[in-house]
Ligand code: BDR
């Protein structure tokens with residue numbers, strides 16, 4: 076199984092990503108789950124990650140709390156999408172999975188430092204603060220990274236937080252800038268692809284019909300998550316952003332990607348956090364990412380449903 080570290084800010088779509096990942100031990104060896112401030116403040120994302128470990132029956136998983144605010148800018152959260160708890164839709168109780176005392180950035184630095192070159196895959200699905208802080212603290216860890224598969228950014232779709240910017244990149248554009256310059260292979264799941272992965276009622280019902288408690292919890296979270304987009308945009312259901320990262324590792328053939336240059340806007344207040352993707356190769360800037368622009372969304376939901384059926 077491929078060793079991975081998941082860096083998250085749950086968030087219902089983060090929650091589904093965690094459940095999908097923890098249901099896939101043949102492919103993924105989860106070394107630890109690190110949390111960051113994003114959808115809700117750090118104390119809540121850290122508690123939520125532990126609730127998800129409880130739900131998946133993985134109380135032994137190492138969960139490490141990281142940075143409580145972005146590198147430069149003040150924290151922006153998204154309770155209007157995710158609810159006050161971050162994972163509205165399920166019952167919140169004090170988790171049995173403990174919070175580790177080590178800081179997430181130290182966990183990332185120490186785990187990567189002890190690894191072989193090219194060994195570890197990072198799966199960031201929130202603002203990139205922890206990953207950037209680790210790269211700043213210990214630049215030599217870059218060589219230990221096999222690949223970064225992250226959720227963030229937007230090109231054709233435009234932004235979901237400002238007209239120009241997607242939430243994860245908008246919240247910490249300076250961190251994103253550090254990560255996109257790290258020189259390692261990066262696969263980017265932006266809104267161009269995640270907006271193709273909609274949790275329609277039929278898809279959510281298939282998950283509920285699996286009949287196990289984890290699938291029921293997933294369905295309940297999705298029902299809450301959906302209502303925001305259905306009410307605001309009149310869409311069929313909410314985009315399941317974060318699980319696209321794990322799905323890519325499990326079944327890359329579901330996705331269409333193109334090697335591109337990507338740079339993050341960190342100067343203009345108007346377009347702060349915009350991801351400038353050179354999709355048509357109109358510059359000779361180095362190709363630093365695989366930009367994902369297409370997905371077989373039925374195939375994605377077949378995979379997710381099959382994995383949730385394992386609980
Ligand atoms: C991203 O922002 C968060 O609200 C979601 O969890 C996802 O990671 C989508 O823009």
Ligand code: CA
Nearest residue numbers: 086089200201
């Ligand atoms: Ca997220």
